[in-house]
Structures are given as C-alpha cells and as structure tokens.
Amino acid sequence: MNVKSFVPVKDDNAALENLLNDDFINSRPLPPFDKVSTDFLTAASQKILAFKGIKKFPELVALAYWLRKSNLSSIINSFKKELPADEIIVPRGIAFHIAPSNVDSIFLYSWALSLLAGNMNVVRISQSAGEQLDLLLDLIYGLADEKIWEPVASRNIIITYPRDERINRLISSISDVRILWGGDETVQSIKQLPSKPAAKDISFADKFSYTVINSKKYLSLTEEDKKNLSRQFFNDAYWFDQMACSSPRFVLFCGGRKQCESSSSIFWNLLEAELKVRDNRDTIDVAMEKLVYMYESISKAEEIFPHIKPGKNKPAVLHADKTEINKFRQSCGGGFFFECYIDSLNDLINLISRKDQTLTYFGYEPGELRNFAKEVNGSGIDRIVPIGQALNFSPAWDGYSLLNELTKRVVII
Amino acid sequence: MNPAEQYFDFKQYTLAGSEKEKLLAKELSGLTRFHFENCTPYKNILHNLKVNEEFDFSAVEEIPFIPVRLFKTQKIQSIPDGEVLKYLTSSGTTGQQVARIALNKETSLLQVKALASIITSYIGTKRLPMIIIDSEATIKNKASLSARGAGLVGLSNFGRNHFFALDENMKLKAGELMDFLNKYKEETLLIFGFTFMVWQYFYKRLNELNLKPDLGRAVLIHSGGWKKLEEQAVSNEAFKRGLLDNFNIKSVYNFYGMVEQVGSIFMECEKEYLHTPNFAEIIIRDFNTWEILPRGETGVIQTLSILPRSYPGHSLLTEDLGTIVGKDNCGCGRKGTYFLVSGRVPKAELRGCSDTHAESVMMKEG
Numbered sequence: 119m120n121v122k123s124f125v126p127v128k129d130d131n132a133a134l135e136n137l138l139n140d141d142f143i144n145s146r147p148l149p150p151f152d153k154v155s156t157d158f159l160t161a162a163s164q165k166i167l168a169f170k171g172i173k174k175f176p177e178l179v180a181l182a183y184w185l186r187k188s189n190l191s192s193i194i195n196s197f198k199k200e201l202p203a204d205e206i207i208v209p210r211g212i213a214f215h216i217a218p219s220n221v222d223s224i225f226l227y228s229w230a231l232s233l234l235a236g237n238m239n240v241v242r243i244s245q246s247a248g249e250q251l252d253l254l255l256d257l258i259y260g261l262a263d264e265k266i267w268e269p270v271a272s273r274n275i276i277i278t279y280p281r282d283e284r285i286n287r288l289i290s291s292i293s294d295v296r297i298l299w300g301g302d303e304t305v306q307s308i309k310q311l312p313s314k315p316a317a318k319d320i321s322f323a324d325k326f327s328y329t330v331i332n333s334k335k336y337l338s339l340t341e342e343d344k345k346n347l348s349r350q351f352f353n354d355a356y357w358f359d360q361m362a363c364s365s366p367r368f369v370l371f372c373g374g375r376k377q378c379e380s381s382s383s384i385f386w387n388l389l390e391a392e393l394k395v396r397d398n399r400d401t402i403d404v405a406m407e408k409l410v411y412m413y414e415s416i417s418k419a420e421e422i423f424p425h426i427k428p429g430k431n432k433p434a435v436l437h438a439d440k441t442e443i444n445k446f447r448q449s450c451g452g453g454f455f456f457e458c459y460i461d462s463l464n465d466l467i468n469l470i471s472r473k474d475q476t477l478t479y480f481g482y483e484p485g486e487l488r489n490f491a492k493e494v495n496g497s498g499i500d501r502i503v504p505i506g507q508a509l510n511f512s513p514a515w516d517g518y519s520l521l522n523e524l525t526k527r528v529v530i531i
Numbered sequence: 532m533n534p535a536e537q538y539f540d541f542k543q544y545t546l547a548g549s550e551k552e553k554l555l556a557k558e559l560s561g562l563t564r565f566h567f568e569n570c571t572p573y574k575n576i577l578h579n580l581k582v583n584e585e586f587d588f589s590a591v592e593e594i595p596f597i598p599v600r601l602f603k604t605q606k607i608q609s610i611p612d613g614e615v616l617k618y619l620t621s622s623g624t625t626g627q628q629v630a631r632i633a634l635n636k637e638t639s640l641l642q643v644k645a646l647a648s649i650i651t652s653y654i655g656t657k658r659l660p661m662i663i664i665d666s667e668a669t670i671k672n673k674a675s676l677s678a679r680g681a682g683l684v685g686l687s688n689f690g691r692n693h694f695f696a697l698d699e700n701m702k703l704k705a706g707e708l709m710d711f712l713n714k715y716k717e718e719t720l721l722i723f724g725f726t727f728m729v730w731q732y733f734y735k736r737l738n739e740l741n742l743k744p745d746l747g748r749a750v751l752i753h754s755g756g757w758k759k760l761e762e763q764a765v766s767n768e769a770f771k772r773g774l775l776d777n778f779n780i781k782s783v784y785n786f787y788g789m790v791e792q793v794g795s796i797f798m799e800c801e802k803e804y805l806h807t808p809n810f811a812e813i814i815i816r817d818f819n820t821w822e823i824l825p826r827g828e829t830g831v832i833q834t835l836s837i838l839p840r841s842y843p844g845h846s847l848l849t850e851d852l853g854t855i856v857g858k859d860n861c862g863c864g865r866k867g868t869y870f871l872v873s874g875r876v877p878k879a880e881l882r883g884c885s886d887t888h889a890e891s892v893m894m895k896e897g
Contacts, residue, residue, distance in 0.1 A: 403879035405818040406831070406850060410598045416579035417572035417601065423579055430819035452879075 119285050124243075124255045125262045125276040134285060137275050142238070143292055145273055147209040150236040150525055151194050158261065158270045159230050160187045165257045175250050177357050177509075181223045184511060185230060193513055194234065197521045207525040209236030210318075211294030216286075216308055218299035218322075219244035221358050223254060227511040228297050228320075228520065235524035238273040240289050245278055287311045295524060298322065320523050322516050325363035325475035326447055329354075329505060330466060332481025333373030333381040347480060348388040350506030354478055355433075356398065357509055360451040363516075364476035364501070364508045367449045369457045370440075370466060378459035386426055386435055386457075393431045393453075400428070404452045408434050411450035418445060425457060444469055463490045474498035475516060478505045535837050538810040539644055543652040544865035546809040547858075551867065552591060555812055558837045559845055560588045563595065566843035569609035573597065573843040591812050592823055596833050596846040599630075599791050608633035608842045615841070619681050621790045632791055635841040642794030643688065645838055649798055649808050650689050653784060654750050660715040661690020662708070662749075664724025664733045666697045678790035679725060682754060685793065686723045696724075696733065703736040712744050719748050725755035726785065730765060734773055747779040754786045754796070758875065767803065787851075787872050791844045795836035797870075800863035804856055807867040811836040815855055815870075816848065829854045829873060850876045 123132035148155055163185035166178055173179070183189065201207065213232045217225030225241065232239050243251065255276070262271040279285055290296065290311040298305045299322045309319055329351070339347070355366050369385070371378035393399075400408065408428040416422050419442050428434035434454045438446060443458045460466055463486070477499050479487070487502050500517045503510070513520045535558065538546075546554065564586040566573050577584070582595050601607055603621070614635050621630035634642075663683060670680045687693055694711045698704055712720075724733065729751070737743070751774065760770065767785060774780040787805050788796035797805040797813070807813055814833040815824045824830045832853040835846045853872045861869045 399819065401879075402818045402831075403877045406598075406876045407879040409821065409848070410600045413576060413598050413601055414604055417576045417605065417607075420575055420578060422575075423581075427821070429821065 119279075119282070119288065121277040121279040121285065123275070123277045124259050125274055126271045128259055132277070134277070134279075134288065137277065138240070138289070138292065142272070142275070143212070145238060147211060147238055148236045148269060148273065150207050150209060151198075151234055152236065154267070154269045155233050155236070156187065156190055156194075158267050159185045159190060159233065161261055161267075162258065163187075165261060166254075169253065169257070175253070176353070177223050178250055178254065180357075180509065181226060184227065190230075190234065193231075193521075197513070204531050205527045205529055207235075208528055209238075210524060210526055211237060212292055213237040213239045213295045213297060213524065214289045214293040214313075215239060215241040215297045216299055216304065217241060217243045219246060221362055223250060224358075224362065224511070225299060226254065228299075228322075228515075231513060231520050232295075232297065232524050233270070233274070235521060237295070237524060239275070240293070241274070241276045242286075242289070243276060243278050245280060247278070283307075283311070293317055295320065318523070320518055320520070322363065324473055325516065326471070326473045327364045327366050327476040327478070327508065328368035328370060328474070329366040329478045329480075330370045330372055330460075330463070330482075331381060331385065331479070331505075333371050333377035335481030336371075336381045336385070337377060344384060345388055345391075347505055348385065348392045350504075351389060351478075352392050352396070352398075354506060354508035355455070356453055359404075360449070360453055362509060365451070366476075366478055366508060367447075367455060368443060369435075369455055370460050370469075371457065372460050372462065372466070374461075375459060382425070382437075382457055382459075386433060389433050390426070390431065393433065397431065398453075399430050400452060407450050408452055408454050411454060412436065415446055415456075422446075428454070440465055440469065444471070447471075447473075464493075466490075467494055470494055470498035472498050474500075476501045476503065476508055478503055478508045480505050535641055535810070535840075538837065539648055541809050543648045543808055544806060544867055547866035551809065551812075555591050555810075555835065555837065556588050556594070558810075559591065559594045559835060560586045562837065562839070562843075562845040563588070565840075566609045566845070570607060570843050572601075572605060572607050573609070591835060592814060594835060594846045596835075596848045597843065599789065599844075599847045599849050602630035602632060602791055602842075602844070603628040606631070610635050610841045617676065619676050619678065619790050619793060621678050630791060632793075632844065633841050638838060638840040638842075641838045641840065642685070645794035645808070645810060646685050646796065647688065649796060650686070650752070653752075653798065654689065654719075654721060658689060658691040659719050659721040659750075660692045660711075661687065661694070661721040661723065662711065663687065663690075663693055663695050664697065664722065664729050665695060666699050666701065667695040668699045679755075681790060681793055682725070682788075683723070686752065690721045690723075697728070701728070701732050703732055703740075705736070705740055705742060709742070709744065712746075719750065720746065722746070722749050722751040722780075724751075724753055726753045726757065726770070727755060727759040729753050730760055730763075730770060730773075734777070738777065743777055745779050747781060749778075749780055750782040750784070751780050752784050752786065752798075754788060756875075761874075789834075789847075789849065791847055792834055792836045792839065794838050795834070797834075800861060800865055800869070802862045802869075804861055804863070804869040805872060806861065806863075806865050806869050809867070810838065813853070813855065813868055813870055815853060818876075826855045826857065831876065832870075832872070852876065 119134040120131050121134050123129045163182045166182035290313045293313045294317050296319045298308050302323045305321045305323045371381050423437045425435040425437045436456050438456050438458050440458045440460050446456045567577055588594050615633045616636050616639050617634050619632040670683050696708050771783050785799040786796045795811045812835045815830040817824050817830050832849045832851045839845045852874050853870050855870045858868050859866045
C-alpha cells in the first residue's frame with residue numbers, strides 16, 4: 119500500500135508498511151509535555167512567522183501565535199493545575215488523525231496537542247493541498263529533517279492518500295486514539311473500522327455556528343468601536359472562506375424591532391466598508407456560487423429578502439424570519455449570511471440544534487451567557503465567545519477537553 | 532398561449548433592431564407572468580427580488596433571470612406532473628447533480644419548430660442522408676433523454692436513412708461507414724455529432740485507419756463544448772482545418788446550446804460567430820455586479836428564449852463566458868446579436884472542515 123509521505127521522509131510513493139514498521143510501532147512514546155515536543159512546536163511557530171509573505175496568510179499567523187512558547191505553557195499549566203495529587207498522566211500511544219480537507223491549518227492544532235500529550239501520530243492530510251498547506255508541510259518537513267528534532271520526526275508520520283479503506287483499516291488497527299475531522303459521512307466511515315479494543319475516537323463532525331448581537335448595546339457603541347467590531351467579525355467570517363466549523367453563518371440581532379433594524383443596517387454597512395478597505399472581492403467562481411446560492415435560498419420561502427445582493431466588495435445577506443431561518447443551514451461560504459431578528463436569548467434557544475458549535479456574541483454579560491448555556495443544557499453549542507474569537511482554537515473544542523482525551527490517568531495511592 | 536407561432540412566420544435571422552426587441556420583450560414578459568403564476572419556486576424568487584409584478588417589461592434587459600444550476604438542485608416546472616410529456620436530463624458526470632427539464636407537448640413542439648427553422652436555413656428543407664457520430668444506444672430511452680440524446684433526436688429530424696457511426700463502445704464502424712458513403716455517393720450528406728466525439732472517434736480514428744474518404748459533399752454540424760478538445764490543444768480553427776485537409780469537409784458549423792433551452796440554439800456562421808435566432812437573445816453580465824456589460828466585454832452569458840412554456844427557462848444565467856461582437860450587422864448577412872463563447876466559469880473550490888474524502892470522488896470525474 120503506497121502513500122505520499124511528507125514526514126519523516128519526503129516520498130511521493132512510499133510503502134506504508136515501511137513507514138509503519140516495527141521500529142515505529144514499538145517506539146517508546148515521549149513523556150507528556152516533554153521539552154523536545156514543546157521546543158519543536160515553538161521552533162515551528164518561529165519558522166512560520168519568519169516566512170516571507172506570511173502576511174498573506176492570516177490563518178497561519180494565528181496558528182504561529184497559538185504555537186508560541188508562552189501560549190503552550192499556559193495551556194499546559196492550566197491543564198496540570200487540574201490534576202489531582204494522586205494521579206499522573208501518560209500518553210495514550212498512537213493517534214491516527216484524519217485532517218479536514220482544505221482547512222489547511224486546523225488539523226495542526228489537534229496534532230500539536232497530541233504531540234504535547236506525548237502520543238505518536240499518524241496524520242492523513244487532504245489530497246487537495248492548498249497553498250497554505252503546501253507551505254506548512256514544507257516548513258514542517260524542513261524542521262523534521264533537522265537532527266535535533268529526530269525524537270519528534272521518528273514518532274510522527276504525515277501522509278496523504280486517496281480514499282482507501284485498506285489503508286484506513288491498517289492504521290486504525292494500531293491506533294489507540296483516532297481524531298477524526300470531516301463531514302459526518304467521513305467520520306462515520308472511519309468509525310466503522312476496528313481500532314484497538316481500548317481505543318477511543320474524538321470526532322469533529324459537521325458543525326454550524328452563528329453570531330448574536332445585542333442591538334441596544336450595539337447602537338450605543340462609538341463609531342470607532344462599531345468599526346472595530348466589524349473588523350473582528352470579518353476575521354471570524356472570512357478566514358477559511360467562511361467554511362470552518364466555527365465560521366458564523368447566521369447573524370441574529372436581538373432586541374426590539376426598530377433597534378434590530380438599525381443595528382443590522384449599520385452592521386452590514388460597516389462590514390461592506392471593511393471589505394472595501396481590504397478590497398476583498400470574489401473570484402468569478404465564488405461570485406457564481408454565491409449568486410446561485412442566493413437564488414436557491416430565495417426560491418425556498420415566500421419571505422426571505424436579499425438584504426444585500428452578492429457583488430463586488432459586498433457580503434451577501436438574506437433576511438429571514440426567525441421561524442424560517444433554520445431552513446437555511448446549508449452554506450456556500452465565501453461571505454454569505456442569513457440574518458434575523460429575535461426578541462431575546464430565549465428565542466435563540468428554539469433555533470439551536472445538536473450540530474451547533476460556536477456562538478459568537480456582542481453585548482452580553484458572562485452571567486447572562488452562563489444562564490443561557492445552562493438553559494440550553496447540551497442541546498447544542500460548545501463554545502460561546504466574543505466576536506473576533508470564533509476561530510481561536512482552544513484545548514476545549516467541540517465539547518471535548520482535548521488534553522484529557524489524549525492522555526491516560528495513572529492513579530497512585 | 533400560442534403567439535410564439537408568429538416567430539416562425541418570419542424568415543429566420545431577419546428580425547432586427549427595435550422590432551425584435553419589442554416582440555421579445557412582450558413575449559418574455561408574458562412568459563414571466565405565466566411561470567410566476569404556475570411555478571412556486573420561481574414565484575418566490577421574483578417576489579423576494581421585488582420584481583415588478585405587472586410584468587410589462589419594455590426591454591429584454593429587464594426580464595429577470597434565474598441561474599441555470601437551479602434546475603439541478605430542485606424541481607422547477609410550471610405544469611402538473613400529469614402534463615409532462617418527457618424529462619430532459621443534463622449530462623452530469625459522476626457524483627454531480629443532474630438537471631431535469633420537464634417538457635409538455637407545447638414546448639416540445641415549439642422546440643422542434645424552432646430547431647427546424649434554424650437548421651433548414653443552413654441546409655435547406657430537403658432531408659439528407661445522415662451520419663450520426665454516436666451510438667444508437669444513446670437515444671434508447673426516449674421518455675428520459677440525456678442532453679446528448681435530446682440533441683441527437685432533435686437533429687436527426689433533418690436527415691433520413693440515419694447511420695449511427697459508432698457502436699456502444701464508441702468504436703467507429705468503419706466498414707459500414709464506407710458502405711454508407713458508397714451508397715449515397717451522389718448526395719449531399721448531413722453529419723452530426725458532439726464536438727469531442729467527432730474529433731476523437733471519427734476524425735482521429737479514420738486517421739489511425741489511414742482512411743481518407745472525400746466528404747466534400749457533406750455538411751457537418753457539431754456542438755457540446757470545447758473543454759475536452761482544449762485539453763488536447765485543438766481549437767475551432769484546427770478542428771475545421773483537420774476536417775478540410777483530411778476529408779475535404781468545407782461546411783462545418785458549431786452551435787452553442789443547452790439542455791435547459793433545447794431548440795434555442797446559437798449556430799455559428801461563415802464568419803465564425805454564433806448567432807441569436809429570431810426568437811432568442813443573449814446578454815453578457817459582469818460577475819462583480821451582475822449588471823449588463825457593454826458589447827465587446829467578456830462576462831457571464833445570459834440566454835433568453837421564448838420556447839420554454841413548461842418550466843421557467845426563458846431567461847437563464849448560464850455558467851459560460853462569452854462576448855457580444857455586434858448586432859444586426861454580421862458580414863454573413865444574418866440579423867440579430869452575434870457573439871463568441873470563450874469557456875466556462877470554473878468550479879468554486881471553497882475550503883472547508885468537512886468532506887475530508889470528497890475530493891477522491893471529484894478526481895474520478897475526469
């Protein structure tokens with residue numbers, strides 16, 4: 119069974135059996151939070167930031183910041199703090215990662231956490247590597263090739279191959295934990311393959327995310343603060359072409375009708391201004407996609423008005439009634455939004471579904487949000503974060519506390 | 532509703548200027564109203580776009596369009612299922628959704644009439660012995676025809692003693708072809724096929740076999756797009772030259788058309804421009820604003836046709852790119868808008884968390 123390998127060796131046609139040889143399978147995992155793991159990730163961070171032209175890839179800049187030593191230390195420390203005195207943590211063993219297609223850098227977060235946990239990793243990346251992923255793989259390969267990182271390089275395999283159940287089956291059979299990014303279908307298809315009896319799956323399946331804005335509080339912001347919020351929202355929505363699980367697709371304005379109308383009008387105008395400043399324009403294929411999607415959407419309901427029709431430097435925004443908006447959960451991405459007006463956070467509870475991941479907000483107090491989350495009681499929503507932080511990866515993701523999931527506890531009394 | 536009939540009283544390619552504009556605007560306004568009243572998704576679209584529901588558009592440019600892809604994602608028809616004569620389907624590749632176009636008797640008849648008025652203006656009204664560069668299997672199921680099948684059935688009306696030159700495996704039946712040519716050696720022949728198939732299975736195969744029949748008496752009509760031939764670096768010019776040099780075929784006409792507007796085809800003229808017939812029009816739009824582009828600028832093609840009576844396909848935004856060259860003054864003498872098609876809008880590749888494995892399916896589409 120042949121695969122294209124990036125780490126530990128670069129080889130367009132590598133035999134998987136050679137990569138997954140006894141030496142690999144029988145290697146001793148590194149201890150959790152070993153210095154070589156953190157140093158490796160820190161070095162990766164520096165390499166990314168040192169890359170000329172990195173400004174073009176804000177998603178990678180964000181990744182590099184996340185991989186900085188100070189951030190990793192704070193993640194590790196807050197995890198360690200929670201450990202009871204009579205428990206120590208050890209790695210699970212071998213982790214099999216199925217990376218998402220095309221969201222170039224997201225898998226790196228879960229890989230980094232697994233690396234920190236001390237696991238050995240086999241990462242299957244997407245076949246259709248984009249510019250960012252190519253760049254990233256080059257950087258990682260360059261690092262892995264350096265002698266000092268040999269302990270990392272010999273315990274990590276990054277490969278790609280076309281859909282092939284035999285390969286997935288083989289890797290699954292030696293895995294202690296599987297980290298599955300992908301559409302529901304992909305996740306299900308891998309889950310059906312046997313892994314080790316005590317192995318566990320961490321699934322990141324299809325997710326949906328949205329934004330809620332407290333209209334009254336929004337209207338009381340200064341012009342500058344409103345502009346700043348649009349800037350933050352731009353990052354949430356336009357990175358990863360609005361196709362990340364946590365990219366907001368609905369924008370809900372909450373409050374009295376009049377206030378919602380004014381907020382909506384100001385909010386979208388400022389987003390449009392932000393798009394103009396950045397000269398963010400659609401390529402013809404994306405423009406076509408958005409136009410078709412608008413027509414599909416407006417054909418499905420009697421009242422779903424295009425608030426802003428797709429066009430150059432413009433977000434596409436459709437206005438739906440709160441009773442109808444859930445019809446429009448499919449998304450074409452690229453800056454396509456549905457907005458609606460709700461009276462209170464209680465209205466929002468009725469819209470929530472199991473698949474909902476991130477609620478980005480403006481204008482709510484932590485207490486209100488806590489009460490709201492308790493009220494929702496697990497029927498959806500795994501994260502509630504301020505606008506601007508939708509894509510900030512945290513070790514608690516999709517309801518998992520990842521470092522917990524990626525390690526084992528040994529009790530010593 | 533049969534004012535459409537009047538279009539066939541005019542000699543093809545003679546309607547011009549404000550006369551054509553007025554007739555089309557009136558007819559297309561009526562069709563917009565009809566489909567609005569009879570097709571819910573279409574009604575929703577126009578309602579949500581706040582289109583003036585008087586439907587008295589004074590110019591063709593004002594007629595609202597819908598993207599042609601909608602026929603792939605939902606059922607859009609303006610007649611009850613019981614009145615459907617047949618469905619036409621687009622030739623979707625594996626894994627892609629397929630368009631389904633519902634035809635009733637009226638639309639179907641208009642399509643036949645329309646096509647006849649165009650084709651006979653090129654080859655005359657006499658039926659010619661016809662070679663079809665395809666396999667007979669393509670038209671076996673007449674109740675649900677593929678785009679290719681619909682094209683074959685439509686064009687085959689202009690020929691007689693049809694000879695399907697390919698077997699089910701797309702292999703040229705060379706021996707039978709030579710017999711056919713021998714049998715009709717005194718007569719003008721009509722050859723029809725899809726552009727790629729004509730090149731791949733006819734032109735190339737005959738070359739391989741070292742056969743060079745003299746087809747100087749034949750008219751070749753072909754359609755279906757240049758994408759596959761562009762991959763082989765074969766241009767329209769090279770296509771024509773190859774057929775002339777090897778088989779002496781002097782009359783080669785390409786046409787641009789789609790399953791969503793069957794019958795309303797845009798034939799190439801002797802000057803190598805595509806022409807709008809009396810009952811159709813095209814508009815070019817800017818993808819940045821979706822506004823109309825002036826003559827000479829390249830953008831997304833919108834096609835308008837008075838034929839679709841059973842589904843709201845009278846004004847469609849295609850996913851093809853083109854340029855209007857001129858109006859009513861082509862050197863070939865035909866009136867109407869003439870234009871060029873330059874390719875397709877590429878498929879969007881938006882990134883995303885999901886569908887880790889979807890790409891392997893895409894790869895197989897070839």
